[in-house]
Amino acid sequence: MKLRNKIFVATTGLFIVLLIAFSVAIYVLFAEEAYDRELNRLDQEAQAMTSNVHDLSSSVQTEDLLRAYVPSNGAIRVVDQSFDMMTSVTANRQVGLYRAELPEKEGRVVTRLDDVDGSTVSFVQQPIIWNEGDVVYVQMVERLDALDETLANLQLVILLVALIAIVPVVISGKLVADLVLEPIQSLIQTMNRIKENETFQEISLPKRSKDELFTMSQTFNDMIRLLQANFEKQEQFVSNASHELRTPITVIESYANLVKRRGYERTEVVEEAIEAIHSEAKRMRDLTEQLLLLAKRDQDWQLNMSKVHLDAIVQDVANHMHQAYERTVFVDAKPTTYYTDEGKLKQLLYILLDNALKYSDTSVELALDSVDDNPVMTIRDYGVGIPNVQQEQIFERFYRVDESRQRATGGSGLGLALAKELADVLDASLDLSSTPGEGTTVKVIL
Structure with missing residues (x-):
């Protein structure tokens, strides 16, 4: 069954069940109240009659008194303690009532009898x-034909009202189903x-609301925009990666x-080719490693947190970069301990120092x-610097401030993007400031 039909059947069925239950409750409550009211009235008349029986003079016949109190639609009977009939008075139209079988219970009885x-x-x-x-029982009986007829009419009215009410219930059920299923x-x-x-x-x-259906549609649109942005970034990433590898x-x-053409004739050509092939192979290896690291970031890098001495890490990284570039790296580090991932923090510092040493000639x-x-x-370096308009883009993958300069230094445009990913994993922020021709300063704030 379709969701539209399920909603329609559920809402309409619930309304119909509630309508029937409400109608039955009204009828039952009204009928019980009406029967109780008639029974109380008959009880009061019976008490008044029995009170007057004791005040009768010998000149007044008991049957005359009973006839005065007999209901127009009922009868009065007098029975002994064995419930044998002693006398009875009935309305002309209700002859059968004095012959009817009534309950044989001792004492006072006030009840309603069916059929x-x-x-x-x-x-x-x-x-x-x-x-x-002698102690006898006076029994007063009254037929409730008028009340039964009124209740029968009430049943008919309630039934008609319920049938008429079902029409808007069905219409509203369809409207509710359409309203829910439209978005x-x-x-x-x-x-x-x-x-x-x-x-x-x-x-x-079309319009803004606060219901869950609008929120669902809005969330879907947000998700589509996010997927589209990620898809475009992925396409750009694949295109740039292909370009870099090509x-x-x-x-x-x-x-x-x-x-193959001239290597057998000229050894210097072979040496030049080997050097170039080795250089490009190394470049491909570095690029592949950076790509793998960036891909792992999407799978959530695992952190190995421990308490470390940051001043020792800074000095260690500076010594390694000094050996690799044979350049001076001045260190000014205050003793500091911190809880972080030592390996990833070192990797972040290596990338930033590598960039600083590549694009500056001084210390x-x-x-x-x-x-x-x-x-x-x-x-901090004192190199070429980065133009202001490009400072916000240098952390994007494959972005290059100067294509020819990057090619000369062997860069792939992935280093700073990887540094940004590492900073995010370490819950750190990068603050970059640069002036063309004067140098660049990058702060890693933990």
């Missing part, structure tokens, strides 16, 4: 002392169009062809201080 002489009756039994001093249907149609056209599309939101592969292929400074109890590591 007596074909109808519902009120029955009151009152014990009294009769003329000769869902729109969502399904949009998803089908996305599947068929292989394009990203959003659901139109260049060293082309160089390697060119030098390999050169060696590089590495300082460790604290601001508001937060450790801050500062890398």
Whole structure:
């Protein structure tokens, strides 16, 4: 069964059940109240009659008194303690009531009887002392035909009202189903169009509301925008990665062809080709490693947290970079301990120092201080610097400030992107400031 039909059946069925229950409750409550009212009235008349029996003079016949109190739609009977009939008075139209079988219970009885002489009756039994001093029972019975007819009419009215009320219930159930399914249907149609056209599309939101259906549609649109942005980044990433790998592969292929053509004749060509192939192979290896690291970031890098001495880490990284570049790295580090991942922090500092040493010819400074109890590591170089308009983009993958300069230094445009990923994993922030021609300063704030 479709969701629309389920909602329609559920809402309509619930309303109909509630309507029937409400109608039955009204009828039962009204009928019980009406029967109780008639029974109380008959009981009061019976008590008044038995009270007057004791005040009768000898000149007044008991049957005359009973006839004065007999209900117009009922009868009065007098029975002894064995429930044998002594006398009875009945209305002309209700001859059968004095012959009817009534309950044989001792003492006072006030009750309603069903299906007596074909109808519902009120029955009151009152014990009294009769003329000769014997205790007898006076039984007053009244048919409730008028009330039964009124209740039958009430049943008919309630039934008609219920049937009429079902019409708007059915209509409202359909409207509710349509209202609930409209954004869902729109969502399904949009998803089908996305599947068929292989394009990203959003659901139109005609008006803003605070209900869950609007929130669902809005969330879907946010998700589509996020997927589209990630898809575009992925396409750009694949394109840039292909471009980066194509260049060293082309160089390697060119030098390999050169060696095949002239390598047997000129040894200097072989040496040049080997050096170029080795350089490009190393570049491809570094690029592949960086790509793998960036791919692992999407799978959530695992942190190995421990308490470390940051001043020792800073000095160790500076010594390694000094050996690799044979350049001076001035260190100014205050003794500081911190809880972090030592390996990833070192990797972050290596990337930033590597960039600083590549794009400057003079010494590089590495300082460790604290601001508001937060450790801050500062890398400063006095190189070419970065234009202001490009400073926000250098942390993007494959972005290059100067293509020719990056190629000359062997850069792939992934180093700073990887540094940004590492900083995010370490819950650190990077603050970059640079002036073209004067140098660049990068702060790692833990």
